Amino acid sequence: MSTHTTTLSARSVTAGYATHPSLRSLSLELSSGAPAVGVTGASGIGKSTLVQVLHGDMKPASGQVTFNGRPVNRLAFGEKKRFRTAVRRVAQNGFFGLDTRLSVRQAVEDELKAARRAGRGTGDSPADVLSLMFLEERYLNRRIHGLSGGERQRLTIALALATKPDILLLDEPTTALDPSLKDQVSHRIRDLVAERGIGLLVASHDINLLARLTPTVHVLHDGEFVESGSPRDLLTAPQHPATKDIAESYPESVRALNAR
Numbered sequence: 535m536s537t538h539t540t541t542l543s544a545r546s547v548t549a550g551y552a553t554h555p556s557l558r559s560l561s562l563e564l565s566s567g568a569p570a571v572g573v574t575g576a577s578g579i580g581k582s583t584l585v586q587v588l589h590g591d592m593k594p595a596s597g598q599v600t601f602n603g604r605p606v607n608r609l610a611f612g613e614k615k616r617f618r619t620a621v622r623r624v625a626q627n628g629f630f631g632l633d634t635r636l637s638v639r640q641a642v643e644d645e646l647k648a649a650r651r652a653g654r655g656t657g658d659s660p661a662d663v664l665s666l667m668f669l670e671e672r673y674l675n676r677r678i679h680g681l682s683g684g685e686r687q688r689l690t691i692a693l694a695l696a697t698k699p700d701i702l703l704l705d706e707p708t709t710a711l712d713p714s715l716k717d718q719v720s721h722r723i724r725d726l727v728a729e730r731g732i733g734l735l736v737a738s739h740d741i742n743l744l745a746r747l748t749p750t751v752h753v754l755h756d757g758e759f760v761e762s763g764s765p766r767d768l769l770t771a772p773q774h775p776a777t778k779d780i781a782e783s784y785p786e787s788v789r790a791l792n793a794r
Contacts, residue, residue, distance in 0.1 A: 539666065540602060540700035540733065542567040542588060542621055547597035548759075549587050551772055555595065556580030558757030562735075563781075564588075566700040570727060570734035572765070574780060579754050581737035582626070584704045587734070589623040613681035619652040619661035622694035624687075626706035629718060634679040638664070638689060641678060645696040654698040666726065667692040668718060688719065695726065700735040720746045741784050754776045768793050789792060 543563045550556030557580055564571060573581055586592040588599055590606040599606045601617050609617055632641065642660040649655050656662075661671040667688035671683075677742045682691065694702060707723075708716045724747050727734045735748050744751050745765035752759040753768065755776035761768065769788050772778040781788055 540620055541600075542701050542733070543600045544584075544588060545598050545600070547587055547594045547599065548757075549592055549594040549597075550580060550583050552595070555757055556583040557594070559597065560584070560758065561597075562588075562752075564701050564733040564735055567731040569750065570736065570748040572744035573735065573737045573752035573754055574739060574744060574751055575754035575776065576779070577739060580757060581739075581754060582705050584754070585623060585625075585703045585735070585737050587623060589703055590617070591623070610728045616647075616652050619648055619654055619697040619699040621703065621766060622697060622698055622699040622705040624690050624694050624705060624707050626687075627683075632678055632686075632690065632693075634677070636678055637674070638669075638676050638678060638681075639674040641689070641693060642674070643773075645693045649697040652697065656696070656698050658696065663692050663696045664689075665668060666695050666722065668715070668722070669773055684712070684715060684749075687711060691719070691723070698730070698734060702727065702735070704734070704736045704738075706738050706740075707736070708738075708740070716743070717746075723747060732741055739780075741780060742787055745787075753780065 539566060541563060545561050546559045548558050550553050573584060575581055587594055593607055639660055642663050660674055664673055669688055691707060708719055711719060720743055736744055738744055749764060750762060751765055751768055753761040753774060753776055761774040761777045768777055769781050769784060770791050772781045
């Protein structure tokens, strides 16, 4: 973790389709060392668009994303490389930024090299990186294209952590995992984020995952945050119709929370 605070901010961002944008004048701030933030909403509502805009992979139609006060889309080449090691994105399909022809070892070594060049070297070995996400050393000799969806998701999270990031952007990070691995991975992410002081955004439709990782969740609907609160409050006392729809999708979680 850096000794200074890293801040990633979206200010009045509009992005997506011109006639019906996924995000409309949306603002959000993430900082290293700050409590994690969750974003939820129906499928296709714009959660992935938000992650892409924050990571600089999609230019907003209006508004601005800044990294420590500097516009992300105006960073010089060297600054952009440092940004890419400090702010890491994990896409839900596990493919973003990966050359699937590489071996796992090559991919991990590339990330460790990038970390060292950016002054973020951890001293970790490739096997250490894999172990962060419960992948054994034997995976190092596998080709990425031969990994299962769950293995690829865990690899991309491990690769993101390899550069010792200040900000981690997770987009449906556990969709391909079975329930037991989902619990293990979410708990490991929670512990590492706390230990390393990483600013965390989790975009997911899975309110149970958000409850494990984030104290505050924003509900995205029609391009805006229509309600915010703790996962418990959103499930047990939803106010907006979009939040009520989410609560109705998790009746067992609602019953469990009401019973406490």
